[in-house]
Amino acid sequence: MIDAVVTGFSIALLPQNLMFCFVGCLIGTLVGVLPGLGPVAAISILLPTTFNISPVSSIIMLAGIYYGAMYGGSITSILVNMPGEAAAVITCRDGYQMARKGRAGSALGISAIGSFVGGTVSVILLMLVAEPLAGVALAFGPPEYFALMTIGLVVVTFLAGKSMVKSLLMAVAGLFLGCIGMDTISAQSRFTMGFTFLDDGLGLVPVIMGLYGMGEVFANLEGNLSVSIFETKVKNIWPTIADIKRSLGAILRGTGLGFILGILPGGGAVLSSFVSYGVEKKLSKHPEEFGQGAIEGVAGPETANNAATGGAFIPLFILGLPFNVVTAILLGAMIMYGLRPGPLILATDPGFFWGVIVSMYVGNAMLLVLNMPLIGLWVKLLKVPYALLLPLIVIFCIIGVFSINLNISEIYVMLIFGVIGYLLRKLDYDAAPMILAMVLGPMYENALRQSLILSDGSYHIFMTRPISAVCLVVAFLLLIVPNVPQVAFWRKKAIVEASDDY
Amino acid sequence: MKKVYFLVVLCCLVALPTLALGAGFPAKQITIDIGYAPGGSTDLVIRALAAETSKILGQPILITNSPGAAGNVSLGKIKSQKPDGYSLSAAPTANVYRIPHMQKTPFKASDLVPIGEFSQYQYGVAVRSDSPWKTWEDFIAYAKANPGKIKYSTAGIGTGQHLGMEYVAQKNGIKWTMVPFKGGVEASMAVLGGHVDAISQTTEFKDHVLAGKMRMLLAWNDKPLISFPNVPTAKQKGINVQVATGITLWAPKGIPQDVVETLATAFAKAAQTDAVKTVCLKFDMPNDFLGPKDVAALVRTQDKVMGDFIKSLGLGIYSKK
Numbered sequence: 001m002i003d004a005v006v007t008g009f010s011i012a013l014l015p016q017n018l019m020f021c022f023v024g025c026l027i028g029t030l031v032g033v034l035p036g037l038g039p040v041a042a043i044s045i046l047l048p049t050t051f052n053i054s055p056v057s058s059i060i061m062l063a064g065i066y067y068g069a070m071y072g073g074s075i076t077s078i079l080v081n082m083p084g085e086a087a088a089v090i091t092c093r094d095g096y097q098m099a100r101k102g103r104a105g106s107a108l109g110i111s112a113i114g115s116f117v118g119g120t121v122s123v124i125l126l127m128l129v130a131e132p133l134a135g136v137a138l139a140f141g142p143p144e145y146f147a148l149m150t151i152g153l154v155v156v157t158f159l160a161g162k163s164m165v166k167s168l169l170m171a172v173a174g175l176f177l178g179c180i181g182m183d184t185i186s187a188q189s190r191f192t193m194g195f196t197f198l199d200d201g202l203g204l205v206p207v208i209m210g211l212y213g214m215g216e217v218f219a220n221l222e223g224n225l226s227v228s229i230f231e232t233k234v235k236n237i238w239p240t241i242a243d244i245k246r247s248l249g250a251i252l253r254g255t256g257l258g259f260i261l262g263i264l265p266g267g268g269a270v271l272s273s274f275v276s277y278g279v280e281k282k283l284s285k286h287p288e289e290f291g292q293g294a295i296e297g298v299a300g301p302e303t304a305n306n307a308a309t310g311g312a313f314i315p316l317f318i319l320g321l322p323f324n325v326v327t328a329i330l331l332g333a334m335i336m337y338g339l340r341p342g343p344l345i346l347a348t349d350p351g352f353f354w355g356v357i358v359s360m361y362v363g364n365a366m367l368l369v370l371n372m373p374l375i376g377l378w379v380k381l382l383k384v385p386y387a388l389l390l391p392l393i394v395i396f397c398i399i400g401v402f403s404i405n406l407n408i409s410e411i412y413v414m415l416i417f418g419v420i421g422y423l424l425r426k427l428d429y430d431a432a433p434m435i436l437a438m439v440l441g442p443m444y445e446n447a448l449r450q451s452l453i454l455s456d457g458s459y460h461i462f463m464t465r466p467i468s469a470v471c472l473v474v475a476f477l478l479l480i481v482p483n484v485p486q487v488a489f490w491r492k493k494a495i496v497e498a499s500d501d502y
Numbered sequence: 503m504k505k506v507y508f509l510v511v512l513c514c515l516v517a518l519p520t521l522a523l524g525a526g527f528p529a530k531q532i533t534i535d536i537g538y539a540p541g542g543s544t545d546l547v548i549r550a551l552a553a554e555t556s557k558i559l560g561q562p563i564l565i566t567n568s569p570g571a572a573g574n575v576s577l578g579k580i581k582s583q584k585p586d587g588y589s590l591s592a593a594p595t596a597n598v599y600r601i602p603h604m605q606k607t608p609f610k611a612s613d614l615v616p617i618g619e620f621s622q623y624q625y626g627v628a629v630r631s632d633s634p635w636k637t638w639e640d641f642i643a644y645a646k647a648n649p650g651k652i653k654y655s656t657a658g659i660g661t662g663q664h665l666g667m668e669y670v671a672q673k674n675g676i677k678w679t680m681v682p683f684k685g686g687v688e689a690s691m692a693v694l695g696g697h698v699d700a701i702s703q704t705t706e707f708k709d710h711v712l713a714g715k716m717r718m719l720l721a722w723n724d725k726p727l728i729s730f731p732n733v734p735t736a737k738q739k740g741i742n743v744q745v746a747t748g749i750t751l752w753a754p755k756g757i758p759q760d761v762v763e764t765l766a767t768a769f770a771k772a773a774q775t776d777a778v779k780t781v782c783l784k785f786d787m788p789n790d791f792l793g794p795k796d797v798a799a800l801v802r803t804q805d806k807v808m809g810d811f812i813k814s815l816g817l818g819i820y821s822k823k
Contacts, residue, residue: 009617032594044790052562060797138691138694138695139695139696140695141692141695141696141697142681142692142697148789182570182571182574182575182578182579182608183570183576184569184570184571185570185571185658185659186571186576186605186606186659187570187571187574187577187578187607187608188606188608189578196579196582199578199582199608200568200579214808235750270734333541335539335567336565336566336567337540337542338540338541338545338546338549338565338567339541340539340541341688342687342691343695344687344689346540374649443587446684450681450682450683453653453679453680453681454653454679454681454697454698456650456679469560
C-alpha cells in the first residue's frame, strides 16, 4: 500500500506528468467557468490530441479536466447565477445571493477550500478502498454486471430532468442507439442502413459533441449573446473564522456523502451536490437563511461534487463500468490506449493506476493555487464575448470529431446530433440518460446474453445470485417509488425545484 | 485581436497533420484495428509490432480495438475501408478460413487481402486450481458424467479453441457450453471469479497459472508451451484437431501490390526486433513472419481442409440441430 503510493508519487511527479496535470486542471477550470462548455465537451475535443502521449499522462490530463471543471463551475454559479457546469447548479442558489450581498469573495473562497478538502480526502479514501474492492470485483460475473448496469441506468433516469417518463424515453432511445453496429457475439450488422461507417456503432465523441457542444451553440444563438456578470469587486477571498466555523460540518459531511454517492452506479457529482444541499438545509439551525446566502449552502455541495469525482473513479477503474458521461469517455480513452480497466488493473498496470490516483491529489493542490489568487483572471474570462466563443467551439468540435477517425461522416453525425440536442433542450429532455444508455448498451446486451448462455436460457440466474438479485430489487424499487406520493414530493423538491430556477 | 490570431494559428496547427497528404507510401498515419480487446495476446503483440514498424516506416501507427465475434467485427469493418494501405485490421488468419464454416460472417475471404501472418497463437485449457480436476482425464470424466454442467469461456465463436473443445465433446459424447467473451483477459477473469468452470483460450491465463491460481490441463498446439513443458498436448492425448493459427494483418481488397510489399517488408523486419520478441515471449509465442503470398496460399488450402473437417463433424453451419 505505502509502496504503491510511493510508486504513484514517483510517476505523478515526473515533470511531463506534472505539466499534463497542470494543463488538465487549467483547461478544466476554464471550461468549468465558461457556461455551456463543460468537461464532457472538453475531454472529447482534447481526446484526439492525446494519442501520441503516454496513457498515464493523457489520463492524468483528462481526469484533471474532470475535477478541474468542478472548481471552475462554482465561479460562474456564484458570479453570474448561471451554472458553469451541471454539478454547480445548486451552488447558484446561495452563492449568487452571497455575491449580491457583497460576499462573493467568501463564497468563492469557501467553495475552493471545500473543493480541495472534498477532492483530496476522496482521493485518500479511493486509495484505501481500491485494493479490497478489487478483490471483491472478481465476484462480478455477467449476471452481476447486468444487474449493476440496470441499477445505474435506473438511477440516472430517476435523477435526470423533471419528468421520469421523459428520462425513461431517453434511456430507451440510448439503448437503441447502442444497438447500432455489429453485435459483439456474431458480428452481424444491425440498424446500419447500409452505411459502413456505422458498422462500428455510433461514435461516442461525435454524439456527445453534437448534443453538448453544437446543441449548446445552437441554443445560445437564440439569446442575446451576452452574459451579465455581477459587477462587484471580488475581495476577501480567505474566509473568516466565523465562516469556517459554519462551513466545517458542511465540508466534512459533503466529503463523505460525495464519495459514497460517487461510487454508486448512477450517482456522481450532480446528485451528490443536490443531496448535500438538502442535508445541510435539514441540519442547519437557520434553515430560513438557505436561498438567501447561507455559506453552508455553498460549502456543502461544492465539497460534495468534488468528492464524488474521486468516488466515480472506483467503478471505472475496478469494474470497467462508467456510470456518468465523463467516465464513459475516460473508459473509451483507456481502452484506446490499450489499458483494460477491471479487477486486474491493480496487478497488471499498478504504475498507471497509482500514478493517476496520486496525480489527482497533486492536481487538487494545483487547483487550490489556481483558484485562490487567480480568481480575478477567471472573472475576466467570463467577459469573452459569445460572438467570439461560439464560433471557436464549432471549430474545435469539427476538428475534434474529424481528427479521431479522419472520417467526414462523423461530422455529419455530430451535426445531426447537434440539431437533436437543440430540440431536446427546447423540449426539456435531458441527454445524459441517453448517452449513458448508449455507452452501456452494448455491454448490457453482452452481459445479458452471456448470463443466459450460462444459465441455459433461464432468467432465474438473475435472482438466484445474491449480488444481482439485490441490485435488481433496488432498481425495481427505484422505478416504482417515484409513484409513491411522499417520494414524488421529495423528488420534486430536491430536483425539480432546483432545476426550475434555471 | 492578438488572442484571436493565436487561436486561429492554433486551429491550423491542429488541422495540419490531417491535411498533409503527399506522394509515396506511407505519407501519413496508418491505423491498425485489432479484433480483440486490449491487454490480450493479439492486442499486446500487435501493439509491439506496430511500434517497431512505425519506426521503420517513419510514420505513426494508430491502434484501435474493435473487439467482438472473435475478431470478425474488425474484419467486417475493414472490408469497406479505402484500400490504400492506411487502414489495416489484425485478426487471426483462421477467421477467414475457419469461422465462415462455424457461423455467418460479415465478410467473404475475397473481400480481404493478407499483408502477412505474424507469430502463432499458443492455446490451452485451464481450470481454477481449487477445482477437483487435476488432469485432462479427470476433467473429461466429470464432463461425461455431468452433461451440460461444464461451462467454459473463450474469446469467441468459431475460434480454434472453441472448435477444439467441440471436437472433444463430439468424440466423447460430452455436452458442455461455451460462453463467449470479448477477449482472453475477460475470459480468464470469468474463470478466476468462478463464473465458468474452465477456459479454452490463448495464453492470457499464463500468469494466473504461474501464480498458482489456475491449473493448465491441456495444450492445443502440437508442441508443449515453453513455460509449461509438462502439460500434455492434444496430440499426445489422441485429439486430432488443428487449432493453431497466427495473427494476420488484413487490408481491404484492391490494395496496390507495391503497398502490400512495402508494408510486408516493414512488418517482417519489425518482427525480428528484440522489443517484439520480448512481448511474444510473455505469451510463449514465436515471432515468425509469413509473407502475403504464403498467407494467401495457406488460406486457400485451409479453407478446403477446415470446410471438410467441420462438415464431417456436423458442427457450425453444417450442424443439423
